[in-house]
Amino acid sequence: MLRIFVFNLLLICPLVKASISCDFIDTVNITGGYKDLNQNFIYKSEVYPHGTYQEFSYVEDFFKTRVSVDPHIRGCICNFKPCIRLCCQGDDKNIPHCSESTKFTVLNEDSEEKTINLEDNKYGVLVGRSCKDMFEVENQTPWKLQKNGSLQSSDGYFDYNKFCFGISNESVAVPYACFEEDDMSAHHRHETELIVHTVGMLISIPFLIITFFIYALIPELRNLHGKSLMCYILALILVNSLLLYAKHNNIEKFEALVLYYSIFLTFFWMNVLCYDIWRVSRSNISNRSLRGEQKTFLKYCLYGFGCPLLITVIAVLIDHFKPFHNDYHPLFGQFGLMHHNKKTKAIYVNIPILILTLVNVVLFVDTSRRVWSALDSGIDKKSDKRKEMFRKRFSICLRLFIIMGVIWLMESISFFSTDYSERTSFKHTFFQITDFISCIQGLLIFIVCISDKRTRKLITKRCRSPKSSTDDGITYEADFENNDESLNVMVY
Incomplete structure (x- = not known):
């Protein structure tokens, strides 16, 4: 009889506030469960051994602040299974991704796409931010969810209670990491880069638009090369935006696919520009019919718009049918532009761009050689004339080099260099400078386009006489054998 009394007393009496074997942040509310004869606490089929549960009359906010609440029982769910922390479930204005979904997609430690269902009880589910100051792990930063629930990224290693997941409406996990003192410099670096890139692009886009309208409104500039340059500028406006x-x-x-297409659109039109300049440098034709120029421009359009479309369609088909290992699938839009895996970005973006850029450099070198040779063959021996020739020579080469995208070549070098997290301070500074120069490419192109005296005269003429027109049916290109001054026409 005494044994029955003691047993019933244990069931109905409040739980003794013994020490618990985990931090408050690693506990979940298990009120509503019951104790068995072995002092285990049972809640939704989960067994919490003695010492892994306790009654609390408070909750802790961001690890520090205690807020009084009604007494409730909490258990150490992370003691016997890996835990995943959700930043929120429902509506939280401080977290942009706050879906009520119980399923979401992550990359596991083998770089494979994995769907996690929180209802299958494989993970302990913690809800609420684990610290006050958090930052979003950027889309461009590769990260993987480890088997123990921790997060591995190029920003560092985060224990399960040092980050949380926001879930987008498309059931994609977006990690937010705690902003620790040790991470201050890394976080500030990311913030600084974001500001620099934003300012650079905001400077670049208006100048690209101005340059486009200069060429659109001045008929003398709308020769074959000018129209090709306009297409290149349009592609730059799109990709920068x-x-x-x-x-x-x-x-x-959808946005990721448009961005992917626009990136290649830029590089293929850059290739068109370089080919056109190279083609003109090899030609001795001083004039061409308008119809012939239109046919050539149509071919350029088929190449400049068609090749990026073909590459995008192939990538979309691979992404849809998934014929290869997951490391080789783009996964457009699921983790930013595409899969964070370095192999994937190399195959679908960096290697094709590097090939195009190297082709452009080869064309540039050959064009520069031909320009140099043409100038030498017709040079006057007078000192002043020689200085003027060298000035033009340098100016033309510089313009070609900028238009052909040496900046983008540096981007490829940046990609194939040491991992971001392993870069030295010098490398960080160097690539930050090249990134900023890339962002203000629109300003550089604007300067290149108006730096030519002939172009400035045409702008002035257009402003004074809005109804100026071109010669009927004839456009002029460089004649390297006969006229030094026509070299400037080649660039535009």
Whole structure:
């Protein structure tokens, strides 16, 4: 009889506030469960051994502040299974991704796409931010979820209670990491880079638009090379606008595909520009019919717009049918532009761009050699004339080099260099400078385009006489054998 009384007393009496074997932040509310004869606490089929549960009359906010609440029982769920922390479930204005979904997609430690279902009880689910100051692990930063629930990224290693997941409406996990003192410099670096890139693009886009309208409104500049340059500038406006948007928003699949297409659109039109300059440098034709120029421009359009479309379609088909290992699938829009895996970015972005850029450099070198040879063959021996020739020679080569995208070549070198987290301070500074120069490419192109005396005269003429027109049916290109001054026409 005494044994029955003691047993019932244990069931109905409040739990003794013994020490618990985990931090408060690693506990979940298990009120509503019951104790068995072995002093284990049972809640939703989970067994919490003695010492892993306790009654609390408070909750802790961000590890520090205690807030009084009604007494409730909490258990150390992370003592016997890996835990995943959700930043929130429902509506939290401080976290942009706050879905009520119980399923979401992550990359596991083998770089494979994995769907986690929180209802299958494989993970302990903790809800609420684990610290007050958190920053979003950027889309461009590769990260993987380890088997023990921790997060590995190029920003560092985060224990399960040092980060949390926001879940987008598309059921994609967006990690937020705690802002620790040791991470201050890394976080400030990311913030500084974001500001620099944003400012650079905001400077670049208006100058690109101005340059486009200069060529659109001045008929004398709308020769074959001028129209090709206009297409290149349009591609730059598109890609810079999308990149600026992606810097501050999580892009979805359609937006990622448009961005992917626009990136290649830029490089293929850059290739068209370089080929056109190279073609003119090899030609001795001083004039061409308008119809012939239109046919050539049509071919340029088929190449400049068609090749990026073909590459995008192939990538979309691979992404849809997934014929290879997951490391080789783009996964557009699920983790920013595409899969964080370095192999994937190399295959689908960096290697094709590097090939195009190297082709452009070869064309540039050969064009420069031909320009140099043409100038030498017709040079006057007078000192002043020689100085003027060298000035033009340098000016033309510089313009070609900028237009052909040496900046983008540096981007490829940046990608294939040491991992971001392993870079020295010098490398960080160097690539930050090249990144900023890349961002203000629109300003540089504007300066290149108006630095030519002939172009400035045409702008002035257009402003004074808005109805100026071109010669009927004839456009002029460089004649390297006969006229030194026509070299400037080649660039534009």
